[in-house]
Amino acid sequence: MLNPILKLNPKIFNSDVEQVPIRKGFGQGLLLAGEADKNVVALCADLTESTQMNLFAEKFKERFIEVGVAEQNLVTVSSGMAAMGKIPFCSSYAMFSPGRNWEQIRTTISYNDRPVKIVGSHAGISVGADGGTHQALEDIALMRVLPNMDVISPCDAIEAKKATMALAKTDRPAYLRLAREKTPVITTEETPFKIDKAQIYWMPDIGLAQVGIIVTGSLTYRAILAAKELEAEGIKTKVMNLSVISPIDAETIMALAKECKAIVTVEEHQIRGGMGSAVAEVLAQNYPIPMEFIGIQNLFGQSGTPDELIEHYKMGVKDIKEAVKKVLKRKI
Amino acid sequence: MTKEKIKELEKKANDIRQSIVEMLMEAKSGHTAGPLGMADIFTLFYFHILKHNPKDPFWEERDRLVLSNGHICPVLYATMAHAGYFPVEELKTLRKLGTRLQGHPHREYLPFVENSSGPLGAGLSQAVGMALADRMDKKDGDRFIYCFMSDGEHDEGNTWEAIMLAGKNKLRNLIAIVDRNNIQIDGYTEHIMPLEPLAEKWRAFNWQVIEVGGHDLKAVNEAVEKAQKILDKPTVIIAHTIPGKGVKEFEGDYKWHGKAPNKEEGEMALKELKEIGAKLIAVSK
Numbered sequence: 029m030l031n032p033i034l035k036l037n038p039k040i041f042n043s044d045v046e047q048v049p050i051r052k053g054f055g056q057g058l059l060l061a062g063e064a065d066k067n068v069v070a071l072c073a074d075l076t077e078s079t080q081m082n083l084f085a086e087k088f089k090e091r092f093i094e095v096g097v098a099e100q101n102l103v104t105v106s107s108g109m110a111a112m113g114k115i116p117f118c119s120s121y122a123m124f125s126p127g128r129n130w131e132q133i134r135t136t137i138s139y140n141d142r143p144v145k146i147v148g149s150h151a152g153i154s155v156g157a158d159g160g161t162h163q164a165l166e167d168i169a170l171m172r173v174l175p176n177m178d179v180i181s182p183c184d185a186i187e188a189k190k191a192t193m194a195l196a197k198t199d200r201p202a203y204l205r206l207a208r209e210k211t212p213v214i215t216t217e218e219t220p221f222k223i224d225k226a227q228i229y230w231m232p233d234i235g236l237a238q239v240g241i242i243v244t245g246s247l248t249y250r251a252i253l254a255a256k257e258l259e260a261e262g263i264k265t266k267v268m269n270l271s272v273i274s275p276i277d278a279e280t281i282m283a284l285a286k287e288c289k290a291i292v293t294v295e296e297h298q299i300r301g302g303m304g305s306a307v308a309e310v311l312a313q314n315y316p317i318p319m320e321f322i323g324i325q326n327l328f329g330q331s332g333t334p335d336e337l338i339e340h341y342k343m344g345v346k347d348i349k350e351a352v353k354k355v356l357k358r359k360i
Numbered sequence: 361m362t363k364e365k366i367k368e369l370e371k372k373a374n375d376i377r378q379s380i381v382e383m384l385m386e387a388k389s390g391h392t393a394g395p396l397g398m399a400d401i402f403t404l405f406y407f408h409i410l411k412h413n414p415k416d417p418f419w420e421e422r423d424r425l426v427l428s429n430g431h432i433c434p435v436l437y438a439t440m441a442h443a444g445y446f447p448v449e450e451l452k453t454l455r456k457l458g459t460r461l462q463g464h465p466h467r468e469y470l471p472f473v474e475n476s477s478g479p480l481g482a483g484l485s486q487a488v489g490m491a492l493a494d495r496m497d498k499k500d501g502d503r504f505i506y507c508f509m510s511d512g513e514h515d516e517g518n519t520w521e522a523i524m525l526a527g528k529n530k531l532r533n534l535i536a537i538v539d540r541n542n543i544q545i546d547g548y549t550e551h552i553m554p555l556e557p558l559a560e561k562w563r564a565f566n567w568q569v570i571e572v573g574g575h576d577l578k579a580v581n582e583a584v585e586k587a588q589k590i591l592d593k594p595t596v597i598i599a600h601t602i603p604g605k606g607v608k609e610f611e612g613d614y615k616w617h618g619k620a621p622n623k624e625e626g627e628m629a630l631k632e633l634k635e636i637g638a639k640l641i642a643v644s645k
Contacts, residue, residue, distance in 0.1 A: 069496070093492060101521035104482045108489020111424075111474065112497075116489075132482050132518065140467055140476040 029233050030252075035218040036229060040249075041256065047210035050246060051149045053185030054206055055080025057192025058117055062088050068196050069109055071095055071118040073102045079119035079149040079206075099125045103132050103146060110142035115196055122148025122164035122205060130170055137201045138174045145195045146171075149206040151181075152296035153324065153341055154246060154334035156209065163329040168244075169301030171203040172274045178202035178223065179274040181295075181303070183248035184214045187271060190221040198223065207246040207296070209334045214249055226277040228284070230255040230267035237266040238359075239352045240288035242281065244270045244295050244303045247322075247343060251294050254348035265352060273303050278310045285315050290355040292320045294348055296338075299323040318358035320351040361408065361581050367640065369577050372442065373403040374637040377606045378630055379438040379451055385626035387455040390463065393603035393616040394510065395435035397541045400575045401508070401599060402439040409584055411503060414444035417472040423503045424474050424490050428483020429510035429539070430464040431618070436473070437461050445472050481516025483507055484536060488526045491534040491594075500533035504588060507536045512544035515553045520565075526594045527566030534594040535587045536567075539574065541603040543614035562596045574599030607632050 030036045039045050062068045062084050070084045071093045085092040093109075095102050099120050106116040118125070125148055126133050137144045151164045172179045178200055182188040188206060195202050220227070230252050231237065243251035248269050255265045268284055270277070285291060291311065293304030304321040311317060322343055329337060338344050380395045406412070411423045427436055434454065441448045446460070453459035460470040464478030475486055487507035494500045513519055526534055540558070542549050549555055559569045568590050570583040580599060587595035603617070604610025607629040610621075621629055 069493075090496060095521070095525055098521035098525070100482075100518040101485045101488075101525060104485035104518065104522070105489035105492065105525065107475075108426075108486035108491075109493045110489075111486065112490050112493035114493050114496075131479055135476060135479050136482050136486055 029231060031228050031231055034220065034227055034229065035216050037213050037216055040212065040214055040252065045212045047212050048185035049208060049210050050182055050185050050188045051080045051206040051208060053182065053188030054147060054192050054204065055083045057189035059083045059087060060189070061193050061196035062091065065115065065196060067113060067115050069093070069114045069116050071102055071106050071116055073097055073099050073120040073125065075120055075149070079147060081119050100129045100132050103129050103144065104136050106144040107136035107140060107142045110144050115143060115145070117145045117147055119147035119149060121162060122151035122167045123162055126167055126170050126203065127164055134174055138176045141176060141201070143199045143201055145202050145204060147204045147206065150208040151205045152207050152246060153329045153337045154207055154209045154296060156334045156337060157331050159331040160328040165298045165324050165329065166301070167205060168273060168295070168297045168303055172306055173301070176201055177274060178272070179205070180223070180272050181205040181245040182271050183245060183269050184211055186213060186215045186217060186219070187221055191271065194221065194223055205245065209246070211246045212249045214252065223272050224275065224277060226268050226270045226272065226280040228266050229269050230265065232259070232264035232266070235264060237264045237288050239263065239265045239290045239292060239356055240284040241265050241267045241348065241352065242270050242284070242291060242293045242307055243267060244273060247294050247296050250345050251348055254345045254352070257345065258349055258352055263352060263356065270303060270307070273306055276306050276310060278314070281307055281310050282315055285311055285317055289317050290359045291317060292322060292348065292351045292355055294322040294343070296343060297323050299325060318355050318360070320355040322348055322351055361578060365408070366577050369403050369407055371637065371640045372407055373399045374606070374633060374640055376403055376435065376438045376442055378633050378637070379442065379448065380434045381621060381626050381629045381633065383434055383438065383451040383454045384620040385623060386452045388620055389455060390434055390620045391431045391618050392610060392620060393543060393613070394429065394432035394539065394541065396607065396610065397574070397601040397603045397605045398432055398435050398508070398539050399605065400577060401537060401580060402435050404577050404580055405506070406439045406443045408581065417445060421503060424487070424505045426475050426483050426487040426490070426505065426507045427465065427473070427477055428507055429480060429513055430477030433465045436465065440472060480510070480513035481518035483509055484519055485522035485525070487534060487536070488522050488531065491526070491531040492529060494533055495531065503533070505534050507534070509536060509538055511538055511540045511542065511549050511555060511558070514555050514558070523562065523565045523567065530592050531594045532591050535584065536594070536596040538596060538598045539601055540598050541601045543603050543617055545617050547614050559598055566593060568593045568595040569598065570595065571598045571600065574601035575605060606636060
């Protein structure tokens with residue numbers, strides 16, 4: 029069942045569940061953050077509308093900087109603004125920021141300790157028809173490896189809005205990963221969001237879970253669907269939304285691992301170096317148990333519809349269920 | 361600026377050069393040519409131009425000086441020490457474990473520097489960000505953002521992205537100083553990646569361009585005063601310097617870009633600098 033404490037969307041399993049792009053939540057959150065704090069500024073590299081920065085740019089024209097198609101400049105100029113007390117949010121596609129400008133992010137933001145919020149939209153395979161050049165499948169790895177960099181990959185538009193507002197209040201550098209496509213709305217305004225606390229979204233009606241599913245980003249909906257179908261087949265699971273990948277909530281991960289003794293991770297990202305690897309680092313050192321990884325298997329993407337691509341690259345509901353069954357057999 | 365002031369600054373620059381040689385000898389690695397070449401300009405800024413207070417390094421209203429080519433930090437450290445930010449004695453810890461004086465500046469270790477730097481081409485854009493922030497806050501008439509940068513880092517695309525954005529935004533509170541010493545690691549800039557006509561390039565990007573001799577303190581000071589007066593453009597001062605300035609054996613030779621003097625070379629350099637220093641004292645008396 030959906031975790032009743034979290035007040036998740038009760039219509040989540042309806043066929044007409046509301047669908048909103050995750051990036052839209054960022055646009056709304058940035059507008060609210062801008063209203064709350066005049067030091068919030070926004071910078072964009074010629075993708076204002078598609079990264080949903082236009083809401084802010086229209087309302088706070090004087091606090092918006094258009095840098096053109098120049099992602100290296102985007103983050104370094106942001107660093108300079110942060111040095112003067114601003115709280116810069118800078119957006120582009122994840123493939124270009126942090127894809128193209130990683131060293132500038134490392135030196136002038138992370139190493140330099142400037143609280144810039146790097147927003148990478150159109151992350152993951154679900155970018156779809158644009159093809160492999162535009163599908164960022166390595167960005168979590170690039171950013172979570174940096175010391176002094178929070179990494180957040182929200183599960184829906186509402187969580188993206190809350191994450192944006194929360195980031196405006198931290199004094200740390202951060203990366204916010206957003207997906208392009210419409211995604212079912214899983215959470216509600218009442219669902220709690222904390223940077224330091226992962227939440228269990230799905231749990232067995234009674235008893236302990238046999239497998240823990242840890243998911244991040246837009247695949248959270250599919251993970252919950254898989255958990256529901258598995259329950260009907262008699263397999264009890266818990267689904268954890270690990271939207272904050274860094275700093276990682278090792279405590280909640282460990283609690284889930286100790287309960288289930290088998291974990292499946294699910295992400296729209298390369299398996300190598302992604303969220304699953306982050307979970308594996310925690311478990312291998314503290315509580316080694318069997319794991320299965322759902323994600324891109326060391327490949328580049330291609331053109332297609334988002335749903336086709338998710339299925340083709342084995343990240344669908346069916347694949348998550350198979351991984352759960354496989355890890356169940358491996359349990360010691 | 362009076363003649364006496366100029367003499368005083370030249371003497372100070374000579375002291376700073378000696379400190380640079382001493383710290384590099386002690387560190388046994390680091391860059392020699394750039395720091396010696398920029399010693400006059402650093403001295404002019406820290407002892408005359410900059411609005412700053414070494415006793416209150418985080419004073420909010422201070423001018424900001426962004427060093428883009430962090431590898432010349434021996435001159436930054438030596439000048440800051442002589443200006444009173446930290447003891448001159450500490451210069452001997454350069455590049456040693458636990459030092460505040462990292463091989464390239466790191467703000468976490470030495471918070472008095474405005475930025476961590478080293479990888480080239482990213483300083484000007486940070487300065488652009490600072491200038492934009494000050495304009496938003498209507499402080500662009502109160503203080504200036506200075507960026508010291510190298511000629512070699514014009515090879516970096518990021519540099520030109522920053523130049524374009526500053527030109528577009530007419531950042532009159534931004535003043536860049538280019539250390540035009542014509543050398544980079546692999547050789548002379550015009551062999552590695554020709555930059556000329558450099559002034560025309562900046563001008564085409566809507567900057568005011570002033571070219572000066574980088575060891576002529578009066579001329580550099582006048583260029584900065586001119587830059588401060590313009591209201592609708594950022595300014596770049598292309599300062600023609602001699603890499604290794606002050607030590608004949610080092611001057612103009614790209615091989616001194618990235619190495620430190622050994623004991624013998626260092627002692628020879630110090631002797632030469634002390635002789636120049638003695639003459640400067642004699643003249644000022």
